Amino acid sequence: MISKRLTGPVLYIANAEEEADILYRTGFSAPGKLVFLEERNGKRHLIVSDLEFKRAQRVASECHIWRLTDFELFGKPVSSLAGSALALINRLKLKKVNVSRTFPYGCASILIDNGVELVIHDKPFYRQREIKSESEIRLIRQSQRAANDAMLAAWRLIKSAEIGKKKLLFVNGTQLTSDLVRAEINKTLLDHNCVGTGTIVACGSQAADPHESGYGPLYANESIVIDIFPRHDRHGYWGDLTRTFVRGKASPALRKMYNAVYAAQKAALSRIRHGAIIRSVHMACEEEFERRGLETESGEGFIHSTGHGLGLEIHENPTLSSSGDKLRAGNVITVEPGLYYHATGGIRIEDVVLVTDTGYRYIAGLKNFFEI
Amino acid sequence: MISKRLTGPVLYIANAEEEADILYRTGFSAPGKLVFLEERNGKRHLIVSDLEFKRAQRVASECHIWRLTDFELFGKPVSSLAGSALALINRLKLKKVNVSRTFPYGCASILIDNGVELVIHDKPFYRQREIKSESEIRLIRQSQRAANDAMLAAWRLIKSAEIGKKKLLFVNGTQLTSDLVRAEINKTLLDHNCVGTGTIVACGSQAADPHESGYGPLYANESIVIDIFPRHDRHGYWGDLTRTFVRGKASPALRKMYNAVYAAQKAALSRIRHGAIIRSVHMACEEEFERRGLETESGEGFIHSTGHGLGLEIHENPTLSSSGDKLRAGNVITVEPGLYYHATGGIRIEDVVLVTDTGYRYIAGLKNFFEI
The missing domain is CATH 3.40.350.10 (Creatinase/prolidase N-terminal domain)
Incomplete structure (x- = not known):
C-alpha cells in the first residue's frame, strides 16, 4: 500500500x-x-x-x-x-x-x-x-480533548461577558482582550499536559487574516475566531480545533458567511472515506462557496486549503487541497474551511477526523457555536 | 568592537x-x-x-x-x-x-x-x-520576572506540602508530582504572556540528569531541581532561572553539594566584568568544586558549562566554558553551575546577569532557597 x-x-x-x-x-x-x-x-x-x-x-x-x-x-x-x-x-x-x-x-x-x-x-x-495506529489515535485524542476543554473555557468566558460602551466586552469589570482569553485557553491546556503556542483569538478585521493570533480588546457583534492547537508535552502529538463565536448578534453578512462555512464543512465531510480523491473534498468547499456567491479573489474569500494531516507535526501529509491523491483509512485530518473578508471579518470551523473505510469518525467531537 | x-x-x-x-x-x-x-x-x-x-x-x-x-x-x-x-x-x-x-x-x-x-x-x-540594547534588556527582564513569579509559585506549592508515608508529598490530600508543579509554573508564566516548554521539575535521581524534565511523585528530603525558561509570546525574548529545593531536610551530602554550587556561582560572578576572559569565569566554578573535593568524572560532577548568552535564543553567544574570548559590557548571560551525582541527586542554581564595565547586574534578582 x-x-x-x-x-x-x-x-x-x-x-x-x-x-x-x-x-x-x-x-x-x-x-x-x-x-x-x-x-x-x-x-x-x-x-x-x-x-x-x-x-x-x-x-x-x-x-x-x-x-x-x-x-x-x-x-x-x-x-x-x-x-x-x-x-x-x-x-x-x-x-x-x-x-x-x-x-x-x-x-x-x-x-x-x-x-x-x-x-x-x-x-x-x-x-x-500517514496511517495512524490505534495507540497514535489515542494520543491525538488526548490533545484534541484538551483543545475541546480549552474551547469550552473560552466559550464560558466570552459568553459571560457584559457588553459595554463602544461594544467592548467586560467580565467582572475587566475589559476582555484576546490575551485574557488566550491565557484562559492555554491554562486549560496545561491541565491536560498540553502546551498551546500561537493560540489564535482574533476579532473583527483581525479575524480576516488567518495567521493573525490576535491582540487588543474583543468586541460584541464581531466574529471572534479561536484556533487552538495544543501539543502534548509528553508524547508530542497535536490536536487542532477552531470555532468562531459572536458575542451578541452577527450582521447578516457574517451570518451568511457562517452558514456557508458550516455547510462547506458538512459537504467536505460527506466526501471523506478511504479512496476518496483529495481534490474532490477540497472542491466540495469551493463549490459550496461559489453556489452562495461568496467569491475568492485578491486575498479574500476561501484562501487556504481545506485541511491537513495531524500527528507528530501540526501540518503533515496529506494536505487537503487540489491533489489527485487518495485519502486512506487511518489518515487523521483536519477539515477546516474558512472565509475571510476584511470588511466583515473571518469565519473558520475546524474539526479533526479519522478516515475510515466507509467515511470518517470524529477524533473528539465538539458541538458548534456561533452567536453566544 | x-x-x-x-x-x-x-x-x-x-x-x-x-x-x-x-x-x-x-x-x-x-x-x-x-x-x-x-x-x-x-x-x-x-x-x-x-x-x-x-x-x-x-x-x-x-x-x-x-x-x-x-x-x-x-x-x-x-x-x-x-x-x-x-x-x-x-x-x-x-x-x-x-x-x-x-x-x-x-x-x-x-x-x-x-x-x-x-x-x-x-x-x-x-x-x-551579543550586545543587548536597553530595550532588549527590558524585554528579557519581562521574561525573567515571569520566571521569578513562577518559581515563587512552585516554592509556595512545595513548601505547603505535607510529608506523608514513604516521604511522599501531599497538598490538600493530593499527591504532589512533577506534573502538578510544572502546571503551576507554566500557568503562572501565562499570566505574563510567556510560554514555558520543557520546564524542569526533577526530583531525586532524576535531578542528577540535567536534561530530564521530571515525572512522577516528588519526595521529601530529596533535591528538586526546578529550571524555568519562559519565552515571551509577543516579542520572543527568553528568561532562564533555576533553583533547587529540598522539602524537609537535606542529607549532609546534598547540603555539601548545595553549599559548593552556591559558592561556585558567587566565585563565577565575582569574575564577571567587561573584558574578563570567559575561561576564567568557568574555571572559578571548577576550582571551587575541586577545592571541596567534588570531582567530575564519568558523567558525574560538574558536567556542563557555567552558562550561556540569553536573548532571542535560549542558548546564544557567548558560551561560558573554556573559551579564551572576553566578556563584553552588554552581554546578558546565565550563571548556572551545577553538580550531579546519581547516588545523591542534583543541585543547580541559575541567575541571569548583565555584564557591565565594572562587574554585573542581575536582570531580575530572586533570593535563594534550599530547605523549605
Whole structure:
C-alpha cells in the first residue's frame, strides 16, 4: 500500500524536537541537535552528547546509542555532529545516504567532501506516518480533548461577558482582550499536559487574516475566531480545533458567511472515506462557496486549503487541497474551511477526523457555536 | 568592537519562528518558512506567502516585502521558496551570498545548480546580537520576572506540602508530582504572556540528569531541581532561572553539594566584568568544586558549562566554558553551575546577569532557597 519506499539508509542531523521523523522512529526527544541514522534493514542509530547518553539508552531502547566521544576521524576524536556522522557512515561502510531537503548544508559539505554521496529525498521518509495506529489515535485524542476543554473555557468566558460602551466586552469589570482569553485557553491546556503556542483569538478585521493570533480588546457583534492547537508535552502529538463565536448578534453578512462555512464543512465531510480523491473534498468547499456567491479573489474569500494531516507535526501529509491523491483509512485530518473578508471579518470551523473505510469518525467531537 | 563582519549579502530560507536572526533583523515571525535576504548595504528583503503579505508589510516595515507570486523564473511563475530566492538574487544581480551551516541542502542545490555561489559563514551573522540594547534588556527582564513569579509559585506549592508515608508529598490530600508543579509554573508564566516548554521539575535521581524534565511523585528530603525558561509570546525574548529545593531536610551530602554550587556561582560572578576572559569565569566554578573535593568524572560532577548568552535564543553567544574570548559590557548571560551525582541527586542554581564595565547586574534578582 505504501508506494514510495526508500531504497537506502536515512540520515538526519537535526533537533529531535523539530524533526518528527526522529521522534517517530526513536521515541527520543532532546533539546539540541543529534544524529539519527537508519540502515536499510531498519537498524537505527542515535549519536548524542554525553549528557543525553543514559536517557537516550533508556528511552530509545530499540536504537544503538552512541556518544559523540565514541568516534575518531583520521586518528583524532571527533568534535562535531557532522564528523561523528561521517565516522559512523564509514564504520557501517555506507557509500550513499538519503537526506531531506532540510538537511543542513554545512554538514552536507563535510560529508560530500569526504566522499559520501547524499541523495536528496522528498519527504515523507516514513509514509507509514500517514496511517495512524490505534495507540497514535489515542494520543491525538488526548490533545484534541484538551483543545475541546480549552474551547469550552473560552466559550464560558466570552459568553459571560457584559457588553459595554463602544461594544467592548467586560467580565467582572475587566475589559476582555484576546490575551485574557488566550491565557484562559492555554491554562486549560496545561491541565491536560498540553502546551498551546500561537493560540489564535482574533476579532473583527483581525479575524480576516488567518495567521493573525490576535491582540487588543474583543468586541460584541464581531466574529471572534479561536484556533487552538495544543501539543502534548509528553508524547508530542497535536490536536487542532477552531470555532468562531459572536458575542451578541452577527450582521447578516457574517451570518451568511457562517452558514456557508458550516455547510462547506458538512459537504467536505460527506466526501471523506478511504479512496476518496483529495481534490474532490477540497472542491466540495469551493463549490459550496461559489453556489452562495461568496467569491475568492485578491486575498479574500476561501484562501487556504481545506485541511491537513495531524500527528507528530501540526501540518503533515496529506494536505487537503487540489491533489489527485487518495485519502486512506487511518489518515487523521483536519477539515477546516474558512472565509475571510476584511470588511466583515473571518469565519473558520475546524474539526479533526479519522478516515475510515466507509467515511470518517470524529477524533473528539465538539458541538458548534456561533452567536453566544 | 565587533570584530568579524560579514562582507556580503546574507540569505536565509528558514522558519522565522526558529531562526532568531530573521526575527532580530525584521521583527517578523510567522509559522512556516520564508526567505530573508539582507544586502551588504543593510537593505532587507522578505519573501512571504500571499497569506502573510499584509501582516509582513505592517510588522516588518523596514523590509521590502515580496510575495512568492511576484517572481518568475525562465518565463514561469515560481512555486518554491528556493525558486523565489533565486529570482530575487538574479534581480539584485548578486553572484555570491552568505548562508549558515543550517541552510537547507535542498535549497542550496537549486541555487548552486543555477550559478549562485554559496559561502558558508559561521554564526553568529549578527554579532551585535551579543550586545543587548536597553530595550532588549527590558524585554528579557519581562521574561525573567515571569520566571521569578513562577518559581515563587512552585516554592509556595512545595513548601505547603505535607510529608506523608514513604516521604511522599501531599497538598490538600493530593499527591504532589512533577506534573502538578510544572502546571503551576507554566500557568503562572501565562499570566505574563510567556510560554514555558520543557520546564524542569526533577526530583531525586532524576535531578542528577540535567536534561530530564521530571515525572512522577516528588519526595521529601530529596533535591528538586526546578529550571524555568519562559519565552515571551509577543516579542520572543527568553528568561532562564533555576533553583533547587529540598522539602524537609537535606542529607549532609546534598547540603555539601548545595553549599559548593552556591559558592561556585558567587566565585563565577565575582569574575564577571567587561573584558574578563570567559575561561576564567568557568574555571572559578571548577576550582571551587575541586577545592571541596567534588570531582567530575564519568558523567558525574560538574558536567556542563557555567552558562550561556540569553536573548532571542535560549542558548546564544557567548558560551561560558573554556573559551579564551572576553566578556563584553552588554552581554546578558546565565550563571548556572551545577553538580550531579546519581547516588545523591542534583543541585543547580541559575541567575541571569548583565555584564557591565565594572562587574554585573542581575536582570531580575530572586533570593535563594534550599530547605523549605
